[in-house]
Amino acid sequence: MGPLFPQELISDPLNLFIAIFIGIGFGIGLEAGGFTNTRKLAGVFYGYDFVVLKVFFTAALTGAIGLFLMDSYGLIDINLTFYPKTFWIPTLIAGIVMGLGFILGGFCPGTSICAASTGKIDGIAFVGGVFIGIFGYAFTYESLFQNLRSKGGLGKANIAEKLGMSNELFIFIVLIIAIIAFIVVDKIQKRVNEKKPVEKIEELGL
Amino acid sequence: MNPYLAGFIIGLMLIAAYYFSGEGLGGSGAFKKVVVATINGVNHNYALNSAYCSPLVSEGKSPLNSWLIFEIIGVIFGAILSAAYFGRLNFKVGKSPKITNKTRIIAAIIGGILWGIGSQLGRGCTSGLVMSGMAVNALSGYIGLAAVFGGGYAFAYFFRKLWI
Structure with missing residues (x-):
């Protein structure tokens, strides 16, 4: 029963070996989804291209539905995973900083790695920026960030539990919202592109 | 590729990551390991005394010997494979x-x-x-x-x- 590595059912080297294959699938999904093209990524914020929203929500929901189904059939115990702890104050502040970074930089770290490794020069510049940012953070951590980072700790908080509903019901609600969003964004995208066409996004391939 | 199919592939990888390794997919984590490994390589004592670096270097193991680094090596391979297949492997x-x-x-x-x-x-x-x-x-x-x-x-x- 999963998760395998935390229960020492697979060895450390095998776990790392599997990571490469999981990464390959992740990289193919990101690249094939069009995430190396920064204009597609930015499109979600301006209404001319919503591919990011579609790929992102499909991925998160596929993961959630699959994992909770497996949990209910006893194939994985989600409680034994390295379940993320919530520190709502730094996450909220950092999230807004990353939102600004998204608008300026046109990538997030994972997509920038794909863009950089497939020759996109703006992706290489972004990767360089991420390194500068993390070095800066590392050297100023104790004076600027250490205190803030552990504010608002809520432990391994589950949103469904906080809202007083079952995991299944919560995922079902998110699924319905996502399906409605997929339909609505197609209409928005069509209208935005009819009204004021954005210069052609090259190498669409979609 | 159809965006829903691309999302589905990423979702399957997410399930596999939790099933095999007990953690999700990461992007920035690998950057952190590279930064900490660099600081540690240049000045090991500084890294040991830094609250940011020390959790990753105090055990004597390289910070690069981690799941997220291997995952990102895979991501680079996967992206290059896909870009080559779709004819998008170019400098621009x-x-x-x-x-x-x-x-x-x-x-x-x-x-x-x-x-x-x-x-x-x-x-x-x-x-x-x-x-x-x-x-x-x-x-x-x-x-x-x-x-x-x-x-x-x-x-x-x-x-x-x-x-x-």
């Missing part, structure tokens, strides 16, 4: 035709710096914090989702000239 600058390459590169570097800081303070980026969090109904994932995309939409108007 992705940007709106209305701005110069220089503007685009400067904006990309500043954006990267903000992500570097944000991902460390917020315990992950779009992959590790938001997507992997959402896959297990973690509250942190949904706070991250609201903040990253809410922030993006809030700032979008002011920087529209970069994109449209």
Whole structure:
């Protein structure tokens, strides 16, 4: 029963070996989804291209539905995973900083790695920026960030539990919202592109 | 590729990551390991005494010997494979035709710096914090989702000239 590595059912080297294959699938999904093209990524914020929203929500929901189904059939115990702890104050502040970074930089770290490794020069510049940012953070951590980072700790908080509903019901609600969003964004995208066409996004391939 | 199919593939990888390794997919985590390994390589004593680096270097194991580094090596392979298949393996600058390459590169570097800081303070980026969090109904994932995309939409108007 999963998760395998935390229960020492697979060895450390095998776990790392599997990571490469999981990464390959992740990289193919990101690249094939069009995430190396920064204009597609930015499109979600301006209404001319919503591919990011579609790929992102499909991925998160596929993961959630699959994992909770497996949990209910006893194939994985989600409680034994390295379940993320919530520190709502730094996450909220950092999230807004990353939102600004998204608008300026046109990538997030994972997509920038794909863009950089497939020759996109703006992706290489972004990767360089991420390194500068993390070095800066590392050297100023104790004076600027250490205190803030552990504010608002809520432990391994589950949103469904906080809202007083079952995991299944919560995922079902998110699924319905996502399906409605997929339909609505197609209409928005069509209208935005009819009204004021954005210069052609090259190498669409979609 | 159909965006829903691409999303489905990423979702399957997310399930595999939790099933085999007990953790979600990451992006910024690998950057952190490289930074800590570099600092540790240049000045081991500094790294040992730094509250940021020491958890990763005090056991004597290299910070690069980690799941996230191997995952990102895979991501690089996967992206190159896919780009080669779709004929997108070329050097170019992705940007709106209305701005110069220089503007685009400067904006990309500043954006990267903000992500570097944000991902460390917020315990992950779009992959590790938001997507992997959402896959297990973690509250942190949904706070991250609201903040990253809410922030993006809030700032979008002011920087529209970069994109449209």
